[in-house]
Amino acid sequence: MEEISLRQIIEIILKGKKSILIITAIFAVVSIIANFFIISPIYEAQVMLRISQSTNNISQQVTEDGATLAGLLGAMSQNGDTSIETYREQIKAPVILQYIREQMNFKGVPLQQISNKISVEDIKNTNLITIKVTDESPDTAAKIANMVSARFTKFITETNQKQAESSGEVLKAQMDKEKKNLDEVSKKLEGFLSKPRGPSELQMELDSKLEQLTNFKTTLAQIKIDESSTAASVGQGKQLLANTPRTLVTKVNLLENDLLADAIRDKTGLRTNEISHINLTTEQINEVYIELSNNVNELDLKLSNLQAERVNTEKAIIGCQKEIETIQTEHAQKQREYDILKQEQDIVKQTYEAYQQKYKESVIKQSIDTGNESIAVVSEALPPVRPIAPRKVFNTAIFMVIGMLLGTFIVVAKEFWYSTDLNITKTIN
Template sequence: MELRQYWELLRKWLWLIILTTVVAGAASYIFSIQQTPIYQASTRLLVSQSVSNSASLQYADILAAERLSSTYAQMLTARPVVQSALEKAGYPDLDPRAVGISVQPVRDTQLIDLKVEHPNPQVAANIANALPLVFIEFNNAQQTARYQESKLSLQQQLEQLNKDVRNTEAAIEEISGEGADAEGRRTLLEDRLAQYRSSFGNVLAQLESIRLAEANATDTIIVVEPAVPPLRPVRPRVLMNTLLAAIVGAMIGLGAAFLIEYLDDTVKNPDDVGRVTGLSTLGVIARQKNEGAERGLVTVENPRSPVAEAYRTIRTSIQFSSIDKPIYSLVVTSAGPSEGKSTTAANLAVVMAQTGKKTVLIDADLRKPTQHKRFGLPNTVGLTGALLLEDEFEGIEYLLTPSGVDNLWVITSGQLPHNPSELLGSQKLHQFAERLLQDYDFLIFDSPPALAVTDPAVLGQAMDGVLLVVDSGNTREPALMQTMREMEKVQAHVIGVALNRFKARGDAGYYYYYYNRYYSHDEDEQSPGDTPGRKHPPASRPATGGLGQRIARSVRRS
C-alpha cells in the first residue's frame, strides 16, 4: 500500500479508531477511580559496619558491606520481623499480607530504601518507621546471643586449661629422684605445661577480644531519612492508566481497521475494477441519499446533479469506445441482485435519448421486472408476448410505449414465462432486435444478474456490448471475476464497468466537489448538447386489433 492509501484507510476508519480510544480510555478511567487509593511511605537506611584499618582489607570490607546490605534487605521482609513491626506500630491484628513492603538496596552504596504501601497514609508511615527499629532490636538480640554463646564456650575452655595446668604442675612436683627416667618424665610434663599455658593465653585473648567487640558494638542499621505520611496515593494512577488505555484502544482500533480492510474482498474503486477485470471504468456514480425512491430517474428529476452527469459520462464513454465497432444494442447487467443495474439501465436510456437518438429500453429481466413500475406503465403485453409470436414482427410499434422522455420508448417484460432462458436465447430475440434497429437508433436491455441465471450471457452473446454494473463496497471480487468468466465463455463483448454507489472521499471526492460548485453557480444554464426531455403522459394503447390480438393469443397458448 502507498502512503496515500494508508491515509485514506485512516480517514475511512477514523470513527472506529476514535470509538475504541474513547471506550478504552473511559473504561480505564471508571475502573481506576473505583479502586482503593494506595499510599506509599518510604524510609532510607544506612548499613553500618566497622572497617579494618589494614589498607589491604579495605576493598574486602566494602564488598562485605554491600553484601550485608543485600542480606539485610531480605531479612527486613521476614515474617517475624514484619509481625513484630506491626505490633510495635500498634496494629497487632493487621495481616502482614495486607501490607505491601518492598526493600531495595541502592546500587554501589550501603543504603537501603524501605517502602511500605497501605490504604491509610499514616499507617504506612508508622509501619515504615517501626520496621527498622524492630530489625535493629532483632539484630542486636541475635548479636548478643552470639557473643554470649562465644564467651561461654571460651570460659569453659579457660576453666579446662586452668585445670590442666594445675594438674600438670602437681605431676611435676611429684617427680623425685635423679636419673634419666625421672629427667625424661619431667621434660615431657614441662613441655605439656608450656602448651597448656600458651593455649590458655590464646583463649584468654579471644575472650577479651569478644568482650571488647561487644562493648564497642553499634547499631548495624541507621535510619537516615524517617518516613512521613504521604500526601498523594501512588495507585491508582488515573491519568496514566487512562492515557495508556486510550493508546491501547487506538492501536486496537487501527489494527481492527487494517484487519477489516485485509479481509474485505469487495470492489471499491476504479483501481479495483481494473485489477480484477482488466476493464476500464466508464463512469463513477456517487451514492445518493434518496436512491431508494421508487422511480430512481435522477436524470429526469434532477438533470443537473453530479449523479446525472455521471450517467452522461458513461454515455460518452460508450460512444467513444464504439468508434471502430459501433454499438447499437447494449445489455446492462451485474454480478448479483440489488446492485443498481436496472436504475443504471433506465438513466442511461434517458441520457442516450437526450442526445436525439431514438432509444428503446427493453426490460429483459423476465423474472423480476421493474421498468414498468419505474416509468408507471402497464405490464400486460411486452417482450414475452413479442417473442412468442409465430410470424414476423409487423406493427411492432404497438409494443413500444412512450416513456414521457423525448426519444425514449420502453418495452416492458410482459407476462413472466416459464422458460425465460429459452426465450432470450432463441433466434427470435435476435430477429426482434434487428427489427427494432430498422426504426430506432439504440437498444438497451435490462437483464437479470449474471451469476443468478444464464440470461445475461445469452443476451450478451446476441447483442453488440455488455455493460457491467458494480456496486462499490458490496460487489465481491470473486463474484465479479466469475461474471467475467461467464461472459468470456460465450464471447460476449464487455465494453466496461459502471461503478455504482461510490462513496466519494479523498482524491476521488474532488470531482464531485468541483462539479457541485459548477452547477450551483448557475441554476438556469443547461449543459451543452443535453436538453432534458419533456415529461408527458404515456400514450394509451388500443385494447384490440392487429399485433396486440396476436400477441395476446400467443401468450395464452404458452
C-alpha cells in the same frame, strides 16, 4: 491474494476515523473511571539507614587491649564483616514481618503479602540503605517503615548477641576443659618437683662438686709446686750433707791440758819437758752435720707427705670427676623430664588463657547493643503527600493509545473483510 497498499490503508483509516475516535474515547473514559474512582491510590514512605562496621571495631579493640591471642579462635568470637547485601536481605526476615503483622493487627494476612509491601535498596558506592513501604494509607506506610527500621535494629542486636552467646557457650566449655587439663599438668609437675634429687637439687650438688673439683685441682697444683721445691731442697741438702764430715778431729799438746798433764806426771814421773812432745788427738761430733742431717730428714719427711698428699688428691680428683659425670647424667635426665612437663604446662596455660580472653570478649559482646552501634537512621519515614500509584495521566494516555490502535485495527480489518467478501461474491456470479 490481493495486496493492500499503504495508500489504501490510510484511506481506510480516514474513512473510519469516527469509529477510531469513538473506541479511543471509550478506552479513555474507562481509564479515567478506573484510575480516579476504582483503583485505590498507593502511597510510598521510606526510611534511610546508614550501616557501619562498629561491631568489628569493638571486637578488635577488646583484642588489642588484652593479651595477644591465637588467630585460630578469632572466628569463634567475632561477627566478621557483614556486607550491605547481608543487611538488605535481613530486613525482610520472617521475625520482622511477624512483628509487623502483630503490631499492625494484620490478622490472617500472609507474611508474603506484608513482604511485598516492603522493598529494600542500597545506594551504590555508599553504606546507605533505603527501606520503602507501600500502602493505600500514607500514615500506615510511614508507620510500617519506621517499625521495620526499629525492629531491624533490634534484630541485629539480638542476632549478634545470640551468636556471641552461642560462641560463649562453646568457649566456656572448652575453657573449662583446658582448665582441667592445666590442673592435671600442674599437679603432675608438682609431683615431679616434690621428689628427692630434683633438677634444682642436682644442679646445686653439681655446682658444689664442680667447686670442690676446682679446689682439688688448685690444691694439686700447689702440692706439685711444693713437692718440686721440696725435692730440690732435699737434693741440695743431701749433696751438702755428703760433703760435710760427721765428726771433727783435733790435735792438742798435752801441756795445754794442765789437769791431764799433772795426772800423767804423777803417774809416770815424767818431767814437763819430757811430756811437752806428747800430742793428744780428739774426735767430736760435727754439730753442723747433725743439724744438716736433721734438716734433710725433715725435708724427706715433708717430701713423702707431699707425695702422699698428691696421690690422695689425684685420687680425689678422679673420684670427684666420676661423681660429677654421674650427677650430670642424672641431672640431664631429670632436666629433660622437667622441661617436657614445663613445656606441656606452658602450652596448656597459653591455650587456657586464649580461651579465657575470647570468652571475656563474648561476654562483653552479649551486653553491647550492636544494632544501634552499627545502624543509624539518617531520616525517618514521613507520611507521603502524593501517591505513587496509579499514574492517572500516564495510564489514561496508555489506554488512549491502546484504544486508537485497537480502533484502527478494527476499521482496517472490517474494510478488508467486506472487500474480500465482495470479491468472492462477484467471482461466484
